[in-house]
Amino acid sequence: MITTSVAEAAQTLKQGKVLAYPTEAVWGLGCDPFNEQAFNEILRLKQRPIEKGVILLAGQISQVEHLLKGIDPTIREQIIQSWTQRANNERATTWLLPADEHIPQWIKGNHTQVAVRVTNHPLCIALCNAFNGFIVSTSANPAGLEPARSLQNANQYFGAQLDYLNGDLGLSREPSKIIDASTGTVIRA
Numbered sequence: 001m002i003t004t005s006v007a008e009a010a011q012t013l014k015q016g017k018v019l020a021y022p023t024e025a026v027w028g029l030g031c032d033p034f035n036e037q038a039f040n041e042i043l044r045l046k047q048r049p050i051e052k053g054v055i056l057l058a059g060q061i062s063q064v065e066h067l068l069k070g071i072d073p074t075i076r077e078q079i080i081q082s083w084t085q086r087a088n089n090e091r092a093t094t095w096l097l098p099a100d101e102h103i104p105q106w107i108k109g110n111h112t113q114v115a116v117r118v119t120n121h122p123l124c125i126a127l128c129n130a131f132n133g134f135i136v137s138t139s140a141n142p143a144g145l146e147p148a149r150s151l152q153n154a155n156q157y158f159g160a161q162l163d164y165l166n167g168d169l170g171l172s173r174e175p176s177k178i179i180d181a182s183t184g185t186v187i188r189a
Contacts (some may be wrong), residue, residue, distance in 0.1 A: 001164070002135065002151070002163075002164045003163070003164070003165060003166065004153075004166050004167065006127055006130050006165070007130055009127055009130070009163070010028065010062075010127060010131040010132075012013065012163045013030065013031060013032050013038075013127075013135060014032065014053035014082035014114065015057075015130050016031075016032060016035045016037060016038045016133065016162075017031070017038065017163055018031050018038060018041050018042055018045065018139045018162040018163070019029070019031065019162065019163050019164070019165055020151075020154045020155075020158065020162055020163070020164045020165070021123065021127060021164070021165040021167070022069075022097065022121070022122070022123060022124075022165070022166075022168060022169045022170070022173075023057070023092075023119065023120060023121055023124055023169070023170065024091075024120070024121045024124075024169070024170035024171075024172040024176065025092070025139060025169060025170060025172040025173060025174055025175050025176075026139050026140065026147035026148060026149055026175055027139070027140035027148035027150070027151070027153070027154045027169070028045065028057070028137045028138060028139060028140055028141045028145065028147065029042050029058070029062075029136070029137075029138050029139070029162070030066070030113075030127075030135040030137055030138075031043075031135065031136045031138050032131075032135065032136075033103075033104065033107050033134065033135060035105055036081075036104065039054075039104075039106050039107070039136060040106075041162075042136060042138060043053070045142070045158055045161060045162065045180070046138065046141070046142055046143055047142050047143040048138070048143055049109075050109055051061070051109045051110040051168070052104060052109050052110075053107060053108050053109030053110070053111050053115060054073065054107060054115070054136050054137070054138045054139060055094050055101075055107075055115040055116070055117055055136070055137045055176075056107065056114060056116050056117070056129055056134045056135070056136065056137065057117055057118075057119055057124060057128060057133040057134060057135055058116065058117070058118045058119070058123070058138070058160070059125040059126070059127070059128030059134075060118065060128070060129070061080060061083065061084070061118055061123065063128060063133050063134050064097075064116050064134060065173065066100055066102065067097045067098070067100060067103075067116055067170050068080075068097065068139070069097070069100075070098055070179055071097065071098075073147060075184075077182055079095050079097075079181060079187045081157070082095075083117070083118035083120075084118075084120075084178045085122075086120055090153065090172065091172050091173075091174055091176065091177055092119065092120070092170075092172060092175075092176035092177075093114055093117065093149035093176055093177050093178075093179060094115050094116065094117040094118055094176040094177070094178045094188075095115070095117070095178075095180075095181045096111075096113040096114070096115055096116075096178065096179065096180045096181055096187065097113060097114055097116050097126075097181050098112070098113055098181075099112060099114040099184070109137070113180070113181075113182070115132070117137070117176055119166045120170075121170045123165070123167040123168075124137075127165065139165045139175065140147045140153075140154045140158070141157060142157060145157070147175065148165055149169065151164055151166050153164070155158060164168055168178060175188075176188075177189055178183055
């Protein structure tokens, strides 16, 4: 199914299916992060090992507020500013945050932290809000291939194996940078 309806796309996620959707820079694959079967389907589609973990994408800070509780207030403010005070063409920032008991082990992979991004992409915000929470976000490509940059490209990779939310990519040229909140270390520049 290809849709432009955010409500239909959110329903796809709630039904335990995988969804391809445009993000700030590339197309992503998403699912309900609490549905292990859907998550395993993403790993199968991408040929990605579970040990790596994935990014969680939120439409607003309140959806991931619980993960910011133990963070030093100065770092917490830096994280929030990176998510809220960014131009549409500026590269997004994903933060590695301490995972709490609500984050499934399969999301973290072999890590104690979880990768989290609050998006400013209007379609992704609407999708997370319609889903009523954060979703899995990993690039739409089989391992070793370039991330999809169009619906056509994502469809060439995955065909009828999943559903698609059609829309425009954001204005960023590169996937998000990743920073470890506990050390300030840039993991992906």
